[in-house]
Amino acid sequence: MLSRTADNLFWLSRYVERADFVARILDAAHRLASLPTSYGGGETNEWESALASAGDPDLFKPHYSVVNADTVCDFLAFSPHNPSSIRSCIESARENARSVRTALTTEMWDAINGAWLELRNYAGKELSRDEFGRFLDWVKTVSLTFDGSAFRTMLRNDAFWFTRLGTAIERADNTARILDVKYQILLPQNETVGGSLDYFQWTTILREVSAFNAYHWVYRESVKPLLVADLLMLNKQMPRSFANCYGVIVEYLDLIADAYGRRGPSQRLAGNMLAKLDSEDIDRVFNSGLHEFVEAFIAENNRVGEAIAKQYLVG
Amino acid sequence: MALTAFDEMNGIGNGAADPAAVRDAYGKLKNWLETTPPEHFNTRRSQAELLFRRIGITFAVYGDNESTERLIPFDIIPRVITKPEWDFLERGLKQRVTAINLFLKDVYGAQECIKAGIIPADLVYRNAHYRMEMRSFRVPHDLYVHVAGIDIVRTGEKDFFVLEDNARIPSGVSYMLENREVMLRLFPDLFSKHRVAPVENYPDALLATLRSLAPGSATRDPTVVLLTPGRYNSAFYEHSFLADKLGVELVEASDLFTKDDVVYMRTTEGPRRVDVIYRRLDDDFLDPLVFRPDSVLGVPGLMNAYERGSVTLANAVGTGISDDKAVYSYMPEIVKFFTGEEPILHNVPTYRCREKESFAYVMDNLSELVVKEVNGSGGYGMLVGPHASKREIEDFAKKLKHAPDGFIAQPTLSLSTCPTFVASGVAPRHVDLRPFVLCGADQIRIVPGGLTRVALKEGSLVVNSSQGGGTKDTWVLDA
Numbered sequence: 062m063l064s065r066t067a068d069n070l071f072w073l074s075r076y077v078e079r080a081d082f083v084a085r086i087l088d089a090a091h092r093l094a095s096l097p098t099s100y101g102g103g104e105t106n107e108w109e110s111a112l113a114s115a116g117d118p119d120l121f122k123p124h125y126s127v128v129n130a131d132t133v134c135d136f137l138a139f140s141p142h143n144p145s146s147i148r149s150c151i152e153s154a155r156e157n158a159r160s161v162r163t164a165l166t167t168e169m170w171d172a173i174n175g176a177w178l179e180l181r182n183y184a185g186k187e188l189s190r191d192e193f194g195r196f197l198d199w200v201k202t203v204s205l206t207f208d209g210s211a212f213r214t215m216l217r218n219d220a221f222w223f224t225r226l227g228t229a230i231e232r233a234d235n236t237a238r239i240l241d242v243k244y245q246i247l248l249p250q251n252e253t254v255g256g257s258l259d260y261f262q263w264t265t266i267l268r269e270v271s272a273f274n275a276y277h278w279v280y281r282e283s284v285k286p287l288l289v290a291d292l293l294m295l296n297k298q299m300p301r302s303f304a305n306c307y308g309v310i311v312e313y314l315d316l317i318a319d320a321y322g323r324r325g326p327s328q329r330l331a332g333n334m335l336a337k338l339d340s341e342d343i344d345r346v347f348n349s350g351l352h353e354f355v356e357a358f359i360a361e362n363n364r365v366g367e368a369i370a371k372q373y374l375v376g
Numbered sequence: 377m378a379l380t381a382f383d384e385m386n387g388i389g390n391g392a393a394d395p396a397a398v399r400d401a402y403g404k405l406k407n408w409l410e411t412t413p414p415e416h417f418n419t420r421r422s423q424a425e426l427l428f429r430r431i432g433i434t435f436a437v438y439g440d441n442e443s444t445e446r447l448i449p450f451d452i453i454p455r456v457i458t459k460p461e462w463d464f465l466e467r468g469l470k471q472r473v474t475a476i477n478l479f480l481k482d483v484y485g486a487q488e489c490i491k492a493g494i495i496p497a498d499l500v501y502r503n504a505h506y507r508m509e510m511r512s513f514r515v516p517h518d519l520y521v522h523v524a525g526i527d528i529v530r531t532g533e534k535d536f537f538v539l540e541d542n543a544r545i546p547s548g549v550s551y552m553l554e555n556r557e558v559m560l561r562l563f564p565d566l567f568s569k570h571r572v573a574p575v576e577n578y579p580d581a582l583l584a585t586l587r588s589l590a591p592g593s594a595t596r597d598p599t600v601v602l603l604t605p606g607r608y609n610s611a612f613y614e615h616s617f618l619a620d621k622l623g624v625e626l627v628e629a630s631d632l633f634t635k636d637d638v639v640y641m642r643t644t645e646g647p648r649r650v651d652v653i654y655r656r657l658d659d660d661f662l663d664p665l666v667f668r669p670d671s672v673l674g675v676p677g678l679m680n681a682y683e684r685g686s687v688t689l690a691n692a693v694g695t696g697i698s699d700d701k702a703v704y705s706y707m708p709e710i711v712k713f714f715t716g717e718e719p720i721l722h723n724v725p726t727y728r729c730r731e732k733e734s735f736a737y738v739m740d741n742l743s744e745l746v747v748k749e750v751n752g753s754g755g756y757g758m759l760v761g762p763h764a765s766k767r768e769i770e771d772f773a774k775k776l777k778h779a780p781d782g783f784i785a786q787p788t789l790s791l792s793t794c795p796t797f798v799a800s801g802v803a804p805r806h807v808d809l810r811p812f813v814l815c816g817a818d819q820i821r822i823v824p825g826g827l828t829r830v831a832l833k834e835g836s837l838v839v840n841s842s843q844g845g846g847t848k849d850t851w852v853l854d855a
Contacts, residue, residue: 062625062644063631063641063643064631064642064643065630065631065642066625067644156607159612159616163619163620178429223644317644374644376631376644
């Protein structure tokens, strides 16, 4: 297929995934901010952390004077100045989709074009808290519809594989960003503080990656920071964990290499990453530094993305 | 307008005078229009709009910042053409496009038609669309125009005229195809009552045509691509639609590169050789090394590869000389000269402002005439005399005096009308027809039908979508 087509598919699914991620961050932030301060709630902190996880504070500053629910919600959901706002993501996704219409199934196009059309019902309007909640729910259904239509209707060829690669690379990055911002509340020394404050912070992290119920199924324990980190990084069952994302990335890169009869740097880098995640142990990660581990992962994940681009998407 | 237009449903305007009359072709349709409750039309119309919106048929209008994407209005009442009418048109179209190809071969080759005085030399050589680069080599199969969209207007029961030969990169065929799909979904009953010739095989015919044009160097399975200026082009939807139906890659210039006079596209598996380029990009933008150096849309080295014969461009470079509005006026002579036959399809009588007598006549009769810029398109830069204000006519006269060579004039034709669904109900509106003619190395193919454009404003004769025109499904009855 055309390199540009593969590039558009890759970024189309990255943008859809990112929109979903930002919606989840906002949802969780609202939830946490509405709790009484003694339960870990309290306005400002949570919005600063949402901003740090899902946006670029440097892009935020020129357009808003304070960090609060209204400004962060506007910036993350609707701002045209923020390339990762939900609105920008849906618009970019649709632009990518439009230039590769021929590589998309009708269902995928409908999902993304329909979302773009419906966005007008929300963007640029005064939304009540309830309406904003419905908007966030809607964004999540967009990614579900898009993923579902890709999964159900695409031929299992390179177009599908590049689409899934985009989703997986973006997911891995998103999960890592949450951990990067919130790593301090997962650190073991905070455990001794205990109390409800941390509990709600931890569960918020789980909610941000829709893993709250999954946690209980996997560990059958009350929420503990070490296990939260394990779930999001090393647990292969958890669809947003580093390990799961890299399982997917390696699988599809291998399929591409088989189809094209040639392996390259992206296969090697992704394979190394998967092997590393496989052999890691959460205690060791904590001992050698959670923050460093996450930072190194983000950098390496970027390198894999660049290797995929260089090998296939630029041509 | 003083003239009464020929109405294709009731035959008024051509001797007949009874608004209740009906021509045979429209019998069942008229009955359907009269017996269907108006609410039903409204429902179907909004369904049609929804379908189009969902499919993503949008149209970018240049200079319209408000809405970079909007729908071309679609009218749900089909236009009906009988089999004998179509057979006549088909014969005429084949003759005309054959002549155009012979003309192009000649003006870039032996130039017999100029020597024979069929057409003035300066009109060819000094024409902006004449490409000197094309003089030095022969194109594959000696064919220049592979896809033509010939605009035809009707003024009476048997009176059809060619209004324009679009021989560069004619667009609109996606509307022909989508209009039919939407009609089939909305009105299956109506189709069961008529024997409508299908148009859905157009993409197959186009692909067969393009493959037949592959250069000798190509393998038996030539690689065809569709070259688009990109998604900001007004016809981008059509480009992606066609590439999809053809099953060929939709490429932008940046996807192509040349090496040793061979064209390749960049794929995830490395470079792949390209044999036929169905290009929907103007000559000027094809190759920045030869044409506009500021073009970022083009492929450097493409013209060299083309001249070397390693790739076919469809249509060929330089076909604009044949659909130039000044050259148009010579088409009857051109057809006769190259085919040895009388032209089947007539031209609209045309005054060439470059000729002194004609110019004087045009200046004296501006309020009666349609004056067009020779190089204009899309209904821009023209004067429709009978509909223009005094002021507009005066302004136009100044322009005309300044550069008479750049203009032609035609009598205001009373274009035929078809029943059309408008705010006030069903009313006659003026239409034209653009059938698409495919010229392959093996044969000429024309699917029965085309794009009917309709001027939705009452009395308006301008059907261009950029000027608020709409489209209709065009039914050629098979029996």
